[in-house]
Amino acid sequence: xxxxxxxxxxxxxxxxxxxxxxxxxxxxxxxxxxxxxxxxxxxxxxxxxxxxxxxxxxxxxxxxxxxxxxxxxxxxxxxxxxxxxxxxxxxxxxxxxxxxxxxxxxxxxxxxxxxxxxxxxxxxxxxxxxxxxxxxxxxxxxxxxxxxxxxxxxxxxxxxxxxxxxxxx
Amino acid sequence: xxxxxxxxxxxxxxxxxxxxxxxxxxxxxxxxxxxxxxxxxxxxxxxxxxxxxxxxxxxxxxxxxxxxxxxxxxxxxxxxxxxxxxxxxxxxxxxxxxxxxxxxxxxxxxxxxxxxxxxxxxxxxxxxxxxxxxxxxxxxxxxxxxxxxxxxxxxxxxxxxxxxxxxxx
Numbered sequence: 001x002x003x004x005x006x007x008x009x010x011x012x013x014x015x016x017x018x019x020x021x022x023x024x025x026x027x028x029x030x031x032x033x034x035x036x037x038x039x040x041x042x043x044x045x046x047x048x049x050x051x052x053x054x055x056x057x058x059x060x061x062x063x064x065x066x067x068x069x070x071x072x073x074x075x076x077x078x079x080x081x082x083x084x085x086x087x088x089x090x091x092x093x094x095x096x097x098x099x100x101x102x103x104x105x106x107x108x109x110x111x112x113x114x115x116x117x118x119x120x121x122x123x124x125x126x127x128x129x130x131x132x133x134x135x136x137x138x139x140x141x142x143x144x145x146x147x148x149x150x151x152x153x154x155x156x157x158x159x160x161x162x163x164x165x166x167x168x169x
Numbered sequence: 170x171x172x173x174x175x176x177x178x179x180x181x182x183x184x185x186x187x188x189x190x191x192x193x194x195x196x197x198x199x200x201x202x203x204x205x206x207x208x209x210x211x212x213x214x215x216x217x218x219x220x221x222x223x224x225x226x227x228x229x230x231x232x233x234x235x236x237x238x239x240x241x242x243x244x245x246x247x248x249x250x251x252x253x254x255x256x257x258x259x260x261x262x263x264x265x266x267x268x269x270x271x272x273x274x275x276x277x278x279x280x281x282x283x284x285x286x287x288x289x290x291x292x293x294x295x296x297x298x299x300x301x302x303x304x305x306x307x308x309x310x311x312x313x314x315x316x317x318x319x320x321x322x323x324x325x326x327x328x329x330x331x332x333x334x335x336x337x338x
Contacts, residue, residue, distance in 0.1 A: 003277035006172035007201045007270050027333075032176045034327045036269060037284050043327060048334045055336055089289045093310070096265030097284075100205060101176050103266075104273060108172035115206050115266075120258045133337045141262070158203045158212060164196075165217045167224055168302045 001108040009155045010103055013112025014068035016147025021074050025109060029146065030076070032105035036097035039090035045098050048077040048132050048140075055131065059143060062127025066116050072145035076102065077128060080119075082137040092119065095141045102144055112149035115142050170277040178324045179272055182281025183237035185316025190243050194278060198315065199245070201274035205266035208259035214267050217246040217301050217309075224300065228312060231296025235285050241314035245271065246297060249288075251306040261288065264310045271313055281318035284311050 030047050038044065050056055051074045059075065060066040069075050078099045080091035099115055106113040118124040118140045128140040199216050207213065219225055220243045228244065229235040238244050247268045249260035268284055275282040287293040287309045297309040 001172050003170050003172040003175035003273055004197070004201065007274060008204050010204065010206075012206055028173070030333060031328045032173065034329060034332065035177050035179065035325070037179075037181055037272065039286055043329075043332075046332050046334060048336070048338070050336055052336045087286070090286060092261050093265040093268075093286065096262040097269040097272075099262075100266040100269040101273070103206065104172055104270070105176060117208055117256070117259060117262065132334075135338065138338070156204070159200045160203060160212075163203065163212075163215050164199060165215060165301075167217070167219055167221045169217070169304065169307070 006104050006108040010107040011153040011156060012114040013149045013151060014114050015150040016071045016112060017150045019148045021111060021146050021148070025111070026074060029102050029105045032101040033098040036094065036101050038094035038097070039087035042084060042086040042094065044080050044084040044091040045095050046079040046081055046138060048079065050075045050077060058131050062131060063116060063118065063124050063143065066143060068114055069143065069145045072147045075143050075145040077132060077140050078142045078144065079134065079138050079140045082139065092141065099142050099144060106146055111146055113144050113146045115144055117142055175273050175277040179276040180322040180325060181283040182318045182320060183283050184319040185240045185281060186319045188317045190280060190315050190317070194280070195243060195315070198271050198274045201270040202267040205263065205270050207263035207266070208256035211253060211255040211263065213249050213253040213260040214264050215248040215250055215307060217248065219244045219246060227300050231300060232285055232287065232293050232312065235312060237283055238312065238314045241316045244312050244314040246301060246309050247311045247313065248303065248307045248309045251308065261310065268311050268313060275315055280315055282313050282315045284313055286311055
């Protein structure tokens with residue numbers, strides 16, 4: 001799929017068919033994630049692929065808006081590792097760029113996904129850390145369930161010229 | 170350009186030819202930015218297009234690693250508006266996703282760009298706020314100079330299987 005088309009047509013997809021997402025597709029999506037830029041190329045990220053049904057079904061218990069995970073056969077938890085940070089407090093931007101690359105890659109492959117935020121909501125962070133046995137210095141930023149879409153949405157047009165300024169406010 | 174190719178081949182480009190970037194290309198890049206997902210669809214972003222040479226040349230004075238702006242004919246400052254936030258402290262993730270969409274769109278159009286971080290470094294934030302006359306509640310996240318590439322880099326392969334985990338740490 002064309003890059004601009006993938007970016008402009010991407011929507012949050014929360015319903016997935018039972019068809020599983022192949023491991024090779026997940027790996028390609030993670031290659032996209034790790035191609036993101038990061039502050040001083042620090043690459044402070046880790047990715048936990050969750051495809052154990054029992055663990056997937058636990059996620060909505062620690063995230064109130066994660067019901068979509070129940071119909072997904074796989075989810076990726078994007079994490080920032082504070083010990084890998086070179087530039088303090090830039091890990092959120094780095095990991096967000098990686099997450100966005102994943103969403104564009106998902107769209108390009110005809111799959112669907114949604115960014116479910118964890119950090120900086122303490123109870124969600126702690127809940128996922130416990131569930132996935134993450135060390136304290138590894139902060140889960142977002143859960144991204146991925147699947148073959150079972151809902152279809154037209155592109156959203158969010159273009160808003162009132163958000164564009166020239167040379168000053 | 171194919172979406173996966175754009176994602177995987179994107180590099181930080183810091184040298185640009187004198188050929189200007191058309192206003193219509195900048196608008197398309199901003200359409201990509203505003204297609205990003207955001208927490209609860211809050212879209213807390215603003216974009217300041219800087220193409221006034223005098224203002225562009227001031228940017229390296231408030232950002233020590235922004236020499237690349239001197240050879241760019243245009244730069245976009247990606248900002249978060251705290252008054253538009255619905256979900257507290259998610260604006261950084263939202264604006265980072267928008268910034269990453271911009272970089273992918275830039276790559277797809279055969280242009281080059283680099284993400285120069287501002288927030289959370291206070292002196293850079295205050296310097297750019299003053300330069301662009303931003304209100305206090307509008308926080309500049311990054312400066313992204315854009316141009317026709319005057320340097321060419323092969324794709325970086327950052328894929329690292331040690332960053333991939335299955336079902337738990």
